[in-house]
Amino acid sequence: MRNIKMTMNYDGSRYKGFQRLKDNDMTIQGKIEAVLNKMTDEEIEIIGSGRTDMGVHAYGQVANFKTNSDMSIRKMKAYLYEYLPEDIVVSQMEEVEERFHSRYNAKSKVYLYKIYNAEVHDPFLRKYTNHVAKKLDIDAMKDASQYLVGEHDFTSFAAAKSKKKSNVRNIHSIEINQKNELIEIFVEGDGFLYNMVRIIVGALIDVGSGRKTSQDIEDMLEQKDRSQASDTALAKGLHLYKVKY
Structure with a gap:
């Protein structure tokens, strides 16, 4: 075959x-x-x-x-x-080759989350971005994101119905870029829990809008409790960007 x-x-x-x-x-x-x-x-x-x-x-x-x-x-x-x-x-x-398996052979995945940060949304990007009207503090988001890089127990950042035996995952990098109104968040890791990237983005949006601080992000990790973390960001802003082998 x-x-x-x-x-x-x-x-x-x-x-x-x-x-x-x-x-x-x-x-x-x-x-x-x-x-x-x-x-x-x-x-x-x-x-x-x-x-x-x-x-x-x-x-x-x-x-x-x-x-x-x-x-x-x-x-x-x-x-x-x-x-x-x-x-x-x-x-x-x-x-x-016959033994190649798209899931088991993957070394890491890169997800891209797009935020349209302006008072009103862009009708041509509305299906592919999460519109956030309040001006976000990108530097604060970048600082907070570094607490999530590395190997951690991401229980607070997994949907409650996630059934994985272990919630420990390794985030290789989080990169946040802004060009005019468009904010792009790239998250690379060796694996992700159910809704993990969207919950991470929800927490970074909270930091960028002043509702939470970098210390709060660190506390979320330590608490290992989904109810203590941020809301899940909308699905439409998330894109599977690349799978690395």
Whole structure:
């Protein structure tokens, strides 16, 4: 069997998330598998590098699938481009070794969160940014973010229904950039808990708006209590930016 690796870009606005659902075909995985099934005349299951939630976007989601098809990679990519919805694009495809696994072989992931920081929102960016009207203190956000870098127990920054055995994760870096009204927060780590990036961003927004301080961020980590942390930032501002192997 051939093992095919894909890199995908998608606008998650109208989807129920990446993972296929039994009672709903409005998922990224469901849409791609439906096209692959017709293309190969096989029952294809794609393995994603991770699951993005409802409304979350991706610049660089990675998945792989096994097939007996002898169709060329060029023709596969063209077929997917023709038959997938316009808001899902397979930007790269390649044949990889049989043992490659998009999730288990990933070394780290980079998420990008976008904030539109102005009195009124931009109607053309409204589906891809979280609008925050109050002027945010970027320097305070940068200072606070450094408390989160490194290996920590992120229980306070995981959704209550997260079922992971351990909440210890390693954040490699947090980079915050601003260009005019657009603030971009890049978070790279070896793995993330359910809603972890969005809760981190919620805490940084609280710091930037003066509701919390850097010390509060440090206290959140130590308390290991979700109820003591900030609200979860909106899904629409989150983008899976890159998966590193």
